[in-house]
Amino acid sequence: xxxxxxxxxxxxxxxxxxxxxxxxxxxxxxxxxxxxxxxxxxxxxxxxxxxxxxxxxxxxxxxxxxxxxxxxxxxxxxxxxxxxxxxxxxxxxxxxxxxxxxxxxxxxxxxxxxxxxxxxxxxxxxxxxxxxxxxxxxxxxxxxxxxxxxxxxxxxxxxxxxxxxxxxxxxxxxxxxxxxxxxxxxxxxxxxxxxxxxxxxxxxxxxxxxxxxxxxxxxxxxxxxxxxxxxxxxxxxxxxxxxxxxxxxxxxxxxx
Numbered sequence: 001x002x003x004x005x006x007x008x009x010x011x012x013x014x015x016x017x018x019x020x021x022x023x024x025x026x027x028x029x030x031x032x033x034x035x036x037x038x039x040x041x042x043x044x045x046x047x048x049x050x051x052x053x054x055x056x057x058x059x060x061x062x063x064x065x066x067x068x069x070x071x072x073x074x075x076x077x078x079x080x081x082x083x084x085x086x087x088x089x090x091x092x093x094x095x096x097x098x099x100x101x102x103x104x105x106x107x108x109x110x111x112x113x114x115x116x117x118x119x120x121x122x123x124x125x126x127x128x129x130x131x132x133x134x135x136x137x138x139x140x141x142x143x144x145x146x147x148x149x150x151x152x153x154x155x156x157x158x159x160x161x162x163x164x165x166x167x168x169x170x171x172x173x174x175x176x177x178x179x180x181x182x183x184x185x186x187x188x189x190x191x192x193x194x195x196x197x198x199x200x201x202x203x204x205x206x207x208x209x210x211x212x213x214x215x216x217x218x219x220x221x222x223x224x225x226x227x228x229x230x231x232x233x234x235x236x237x238x239x240x241x242x243x244x245x246x247x248x249x250x251x252x253x254x255x256x
Contacts, residue, residue, distance in 0.1 A: 114212030
């Protein structure tokens with residue numbers, strides 16, 4: 001048992017029923033050197049050693065990972081450490097990467113009687129859905145095993161505007177938010193309505209039917225479309241332009 005003195009109140013902490021975490025066995029916790037603690041004395045540094053990792057760690061004895069079926073292995077791009085202006089970002093402010101390099105692909109999938117090979121190749125730079133796949137730590141780097149369908153597109157340059165969508169996905173340049181109301185009142189950033197209208201920049205080859213044949217999409221580059229407000233994955237181009245990549249089923253109408 002360990003007893004902490006917090007604002008004249010006695011608090012007893014026991015690890016008797018604690019679940020094990022990577023070698024931390026259920027046992028009685030002893031803090032003989034902590035003494036009396038004051039409010040605010042404990043920070044995140046106090047528990048630096050107690051970290052629960054989300055990624056599965058692959059032991060060094062394994063030298064390769066071979067994805068099965070229509071899965072691919074992607075080496076995750078490292079998060080940006082600084083802003084474009086050179087300001088160092090704290091870990092909590094670094095956005096989760098959504099891109100990386102394909103390092104291995106599965107043998108593909110079978111649709112109907114048709115055997116389909118993977119549409120991505122080793123070495124391709126890809127963008128994937130934000131919460132897709134299973135993260136693994138392999139050879140000292142973070143990787144992601146995910147299905148090919150979770151890959152949004154292939155990034156042929158360093159700018160998202162050049163994204164090549166896969167399957168039934170489309171890339172849309174988002175229309176700018178209205179600066180004023182219909183009555184002429186200037187809107188603040190917080191009160192601006194998130195746009196759900198944009199111009200189609202690029203489209204994927206299409207969706208697959210039950211026989212494995214490609215069915216062309218119902219929208220084309222240049223179309224102005226109305227899409228579901230909270231669908232897809234948002235991106236920002238090198239020039240600050242907003243883009244969104246989503247499935248064609250999330251496009252509700254073509255505006256004429």
